[in-house]
Amino acid sequence: MDEKYFPEQIENKWQQRWSETGAFEARENDSRPRFYALEMLPYPSGFLHMGHVRNYAIGDALAWFKRLQGFNVMHPIGWDSFGQPAEQAAIKRGVNPRDWTEENIVHMRGQLQRLGISYDWSREIAAHRPEYYKWDQWFFLKMLERGLAYKKVSQVNWCPKEQTVLSNEQSSGGICWRCGTPVEKRDLEQWFLRITDYAEQLVADMKQIEAGWPEKVLKRQSDWVGRSEGAFIDFAVKDSDKKIRVFTTRIDTIYGATAVVLSAEHPLLPELLKDSALKSDVETFAEKVRNEKAIRTDLAEEVEKEGLNTGVLAINPFSGDTLPVWVANYVLLEYGTGAVMSVPAHDERDFEFAQKYSLPIRQVIAPATHDQLRSEPVATTAGDSSAEMKHSFTDYGVLINSGEWGGKPSDVAIKEMAAHAQQNGFGEAAVTYRIRDWGVSRQRFWGAPVPVIYCDNCGMVPVPYDQLPVVLPQTAAFTGTGESPLAGVAEFVNTTCANCNGPARRETDTMDTFVDSSWYFFRYLDPQNTNAPFDPEIAKQWTPVDQYIGGDSHAVMHLIYTRFWNKFMRDIGMVSFDEPVKRLLTQGMVTNRVGDTDEWKAMSKSLGNGVDPDEMIAAFGADAARLFVLFAAPVENELRWSDTGIEGAVRFLRRVYTMIWKWQQRLATGGGEPPATEFSSEARTLRRKTHQTIAKITSDFEQLHLNTSVAALMELFNQLSDFNADPARASDADVFAVREALEALVVMLTPFSPHIAEEMWEGLGHPGGLLAEARRWPIADPELARREELEIPVQVNGKLRSRVIAAPDVSEDDLRAAALADDRVRSLIDGHEVVKVIVVPRRLVNIVIKS
RNA sequence: GCGAAAGUGGCGGAAUUGGCAGACGCGCCAGACUUAGGAUCUGGUACCGAAAGGUGUGGGGGUUCGAGUCCCCCCUUUCGCACCA
Numbered sequence: 001m002d003e004k005y006f007p008e009q010i011e012n013k014w015q016q017r018w019s020e021t022g023a024f025e026a027r028e029n030d031s032r033p034r035f036y037a038l039e040m041l042p043y044p045s046g047f048l049h050m051g052h053v054r055n056y057a058i059g060d061a062l063a064w065f066k067r068l069q070g071f072n073v074m075h076p077i078g079w080d081s082f083g084q085p086a087e088q089a090a091i092k093r094g095v096n097p098r099d100w101t102e103e104n105i106v107h108m109r110g111q112l113q114r115l116g117i118s119y120d121w122s123r124e125i126a127a128h129r130p131e132y133y134k135w136d137q138w139f140f141l142k143m144l145e146r147g148l149a150y151k152k153v154s155q156v157n158w159c160p161k162e163q164t165v166l167s168n169e170q171s172s173g174g175i176c177w178r179c180g181t182p183v184e185k186r187d188l189e190q191w192f193l194r195i196t197d198y199a200e201q202l203v204a205d206m207k208q209i210e211a212g213w214p215e216k217v218l219k220r221q222s223d224w225v226g227r228s229e230g231a232f233i234d235f236a237v238k239d240s241d242k243k244i245r246v247f248t249t250r251i252d253t254i255y256g257a258t259a260v261v262l263s264a265e266h267p268l269l270p271e272l273l274k275d276s277a278l279k280s281d282v283e284t285f286a287e288k289v290r291n292e293k294a295i296r297t298d299l300a301e302e303v304e305k306e307g308l309n310t311g312v313l314a315i316n317p318f319s320g321d322t323l324p325v326w327v328a329n330y331v332l333l334e335y336g337t338g339a340v341m342s343v344p345a346h347d348e349r350d351f352e353f354a355q356k357y358s359l360p361i362r363q364v365i366a367p368a369t370h371d372q373l374r375s376e377p378v379a380t381t382a383g384d385s386s387a388e389m390k391h392s393f394t395d396y397g398v399l400i401n402s403g404e405w406g407g408k409p410s411d412v413a414i415k416e417m418a419a420h421a422q423q424n425g426f427g428e429a430a431v432t433y434r435i436r437d438w439g440v441s442r443q444r445f446w447g448a449p450v451p452v453i454y455c456d457n458c459g460m461v462p463v464p465y466d467q468l469p470v471v472l473p474q475t476a477a478f479t480g481t482g483e484s485p486l487a488g489v490a491e492f493v494n495t496t497c498a499n500c501n502g503p504a505r506r507e508t509d510t511m512d513t514f515v516d517s518s519w520y521f522f523r524y525l526d527p528q529n530t531n532a533p534f535d536p537e538i539a540k541q542w543t544p545v546d547q548y549i550g551g552d553s554h555a556v557m558h559l560i561y562t563r564f565w566n567k568f569m570r571d572i573g574m575v576s577f578d579e580p581v582k583r584l585l586t587q588g589m590v591t592n593r594v595g596d597t598d599e600w601k602a603m604s605k606s607l608g609n610g611v612d613p614d615e616m617i618a619a620f621g622a623d624a625a626r627l628f629v630l631f632a633a634p635v636e637n638e639l640r641w642s643d644t645g646i647e648g649a650v651r652f653l654r655r656v657y658t659m660i661w662k663w664q665q666r667l668a669t670g671g672g673e674p675p676a677t678e679f680s681s682e683a684r685t686l687r688r689k690t691h692q693t694i695a696k697i698t699s700d701f702e703q704l705h706l707n708t709s710v711a712a713l714m715e716l717f718n719q720l721s722d723f724n725a726d727p728a729r730a731s732d733a734d735v736f737a738v739r740e741a742l743e744a745l746v747v748m749l750t751p752f753s754p755h756i757a758e759e760m761w762e763g764l765g766h767p768g769g770l771l772a773e774a775r776r777w778p779i780a781d782p783e784l785a786r787r788e789e790l791e792i793p794v795q796v797n798g799k800l801r802s803r804v805i806a807a808p809d810v811s812e813d814d815l816r817a818a819a820l821a822d823d824r825v826r827s828l829i830d831g832h833e834v835v836k837v838i839v840v841p842r843r844l845v846n847i848v849i850k851s
Numbered sequence: 852g853c854g855a856a857a858g859u860g861g862c863g864g865a866a867u868u869g870g871c872a873g874a875c876g877c878g879c880c881a882g883a884c885u886u887a888g889g890a891u892c893u894g895g896u897a898c899c900g901a902a903a904g905g906u907g908u909g910g911g912g913g914u915u916c917g918a919g920u921c922c923c924c925c926c927u928u929u930c931g932c933a934c935c936a
Contacts, residue, residue, distance in 0.1 A: 248936060335935045349934055434935055632863060648876055711875035793871040798917045800871055838916050844870045848916050
């Protein structure tokens with residue numbers, strides 16, 4: 001090792017050595033316990049940004065930690081390389097998306113290697129390569145076989161700026177997930193995956209992962225799936241054999257229904273209107289509502305409720321009442337049945353609607369008091385409470401004005417009334433979900449082609465498995481019009497039918513890139529497999545993933561799709577578990593000040609607040625850059641970038657390096673045996689700090705509390721500085737204590753700054769590198785970590801007044817006596833009555849006096 | 852509007868979960884290095900006060916011998932949801 005710390009030199013040296021020795025390659029024939037550390041794979045945009053650096057620095061710290069603890073660690077990386085930006089580059093600049101993508105990968109791979117992230121590069125994958133997307137297509141066909149992939153015309157989310165379809169997850173909140181443009185609705189024929197078949201499991205299986213996943217991610221997923229228990233009820237249409245089915249979670253309020261309200265898109269509407277005098281008015285109104293919905297852009301504002309009476313009447317199956325049927329803009333076709341019973345007295349929306357259109361308001365739930373829950377049925381009067389009620393009453397309570405159900409509490413009535421409906425054939429208890437099927441069709445070039453063909457004779461024909469992959473053509477005309485560019489590539493489109501050999505056309509839609517990322521981490525485990533996406537036997541050894549790390553922006557996209565995919569893979573026998581990821585960490589964003597303002601936003605090119613990782617590496621070294629991002633904030637917090645912070649990291653590394661240099665000669669030659677002589681009190685203090693630090697960092701790592709681990713390393717170093725022994729003259733005992741501290745420091749620094757750690761480890765006289773031994777992570781000795789004496793704070797009436805020194809095993813009585821004997825304490829309690837003395841063993845004494 | 856989380860020095864953040872508030876770092880101040888300093892080293896750094904001492908974890912109340920931590924009300928910020936029947 002050199003006298004001075006030259007990061008570039010050290011980093012090059014070790015990156016090369018790691019690569020030559022295959023240091024990070026995970027092997028199958030290995031008896032060590034396994035650990036799968038996974039970071040969300042990047043899109044190859046061309047440049048690594050600080051968010052990537054943070055993500056991979058966290059994952060790498062964990063991977064190194066586990067490796068040093070003796071685990072066989074799987075730590076792979078790949079490229080989420082299909083998607084929009086490549087195609088945008090093609091449209092705008094005429095470059096070939098494949099070339100653009102491959103060049104970006106080369107550049108970013110170089111950046112990752114310069115960062116020294118310990119990936120097993122032999123397992124690298126890229127979604128845009130046929131050997132990968134072949135298996136996307138394979139999975140698609142499997143889903144098609146099982147009826148889980150289907151095509152239908154539907155209203156889809158359309159981003160007018162990017163000219164593309166978006167899934168519901170990608171247009172959450174009504175805006176495009178990528179560019180923030182308000183989303184429009186369009187009618188298109190599209191491929192869907194039946195994620196709704198798994199809605200119940202997506203909710204129920206959260207139990208299995210709740211210990212390891214952030215609560216907020218599970219909450220968002222749970223909201224997204226939107227499980228809701230209630231009942232379907234059929235309202236017969238008067239003078240007709242038609243029925244209107246509504247969904248309600250509050251069947252107990254059904255006697256308060258004063259209208260049935262349909263969404264403007266409700267399929268029954270045209271038939272219902274057939275004989276209505278108001279037909280044309282209603283149709284005009286419904287048309288207007290549909291249009292407003294399709295182009296709605298001011299999402300912040302709640303739209304004012306509007307409705308129109310259709311003139312049609314329906315019959316409440318419980319009360320026999322005749323109710324008007326309305327059409328209104330606040331009823332959604334997508335949820336429930338597209339029709340609701342309007343109960344103004346007990347639903348805010350219905351109340352508002354009833355107020356506006358002067359519909360009657362009938363109260364049927366009374367607030368429950370303790371006695372009422374047991375009271376006899378209240379006499380029913382079908383009164384209109386519109387005058388008295390100022391707000392809807394939406395709590396559960398006791399039924400009134402509800403026929404035979406009067407007097408029953410809501411929860412009981414809900415169960416009994418659903419059963420009653422079922423017995424009488426006009427309804428049933430039901431569970432509905434908010435989640436919709438996953439629209440995976442994209443009218444895009446740069447994605448995996450949907451592997452089906454259309455034959456004039458045979459209709460839609462799946463591409464046979466042995467004809468996969470359906471390979472993307474080299475290029476196409478990129479017009480950016482929203483039509484799939486593949487449609488213009490004749491040699492792609494024109495094919496022969498696998499059934500009848502007649503002429504046929506290929507599907508020109510490609511798949512959503514979230515298909516690629518739904519199962520990629522299984523491919524890492526068996527990346528060369530040509531017979532299957534992966535060998536289930538190999539996958540079994542490594543999965544579920546032990547720790548997954550990435551941004552929380554994917555909480556309801558990638559992270560819900562991949563859970564769905566796993567359940568599908570389970571159902572076709574490829575995996576044996578329900579959940580693919582045991583523990584998930586959603587790391588915080590890396591932000592920087594925007595210009596001269598006080599705003600902190602995620603680094604981005606367009607805001608001009610980006611920090612180039614390459615520049616950081618050049619100026620400070622990869623080790624310092626990584627150390628800083630891990631130290632500056634807890635991993636889940638936002639990280640506000642600071643240029644001075646990283647200088648502190650370099651300073652620390654340089655100080656450690658200098659100390660190792662100072663000691664290396666003495667340590668490299670001397671043996672590591674415990675000395676014959678006694679340890680001095682200072683040496684014992686150093687050893688105590690060493691073992692306390694080992695214990696702290698080892699346990700911090702389990703929670704990924706990396707910032708406090710770094711702080712602990714710094715404390716250990718400060719203690720070493722204070723120890724201030726001279727390498728030339730130090731006693732054997734002192735040298736032993738220093739060696740113990742320095743070796744622990746170096747090994748525990750490795751997850752944060754691996755290059756300098758390897759260099760220093762070598763400098764300390766250990767050839768072969770840190771991974772030469774199966775298990776290198778130090779183990780804390782609790783005996784040595786224990787304090788020899790305790791400084792116990794003494795409070796008088798809760799205020800800190802003094803401290804007493806005590807042995808760690810001091811008895812409560814002795815501690816109390818010592819506190820009461822303390823001079824300062826005595827001067828304060830003299831002349832006062834001691835009411836009580838609280839002794840917390842090993843912690844504190846509080847003396848309560850009367851003042 | 853609904854829901855959730857969070858408010859600790861100039862800044863990022865610690866605090867063994869009810870027991871010494873401010874670890875560690877950044878910044879700042881002072882000093883040293885017989886020149887320079889955007890290098891390095893040493894010391895200091897919550898606030899008020901000369902000191903003794905007092906005050907202090909968004910504000911107000913409460914529980915407790917003891918509250919950053921628990922409970923209630925309020926304020927602020929961030930995030931999520933957007934008529935989900």
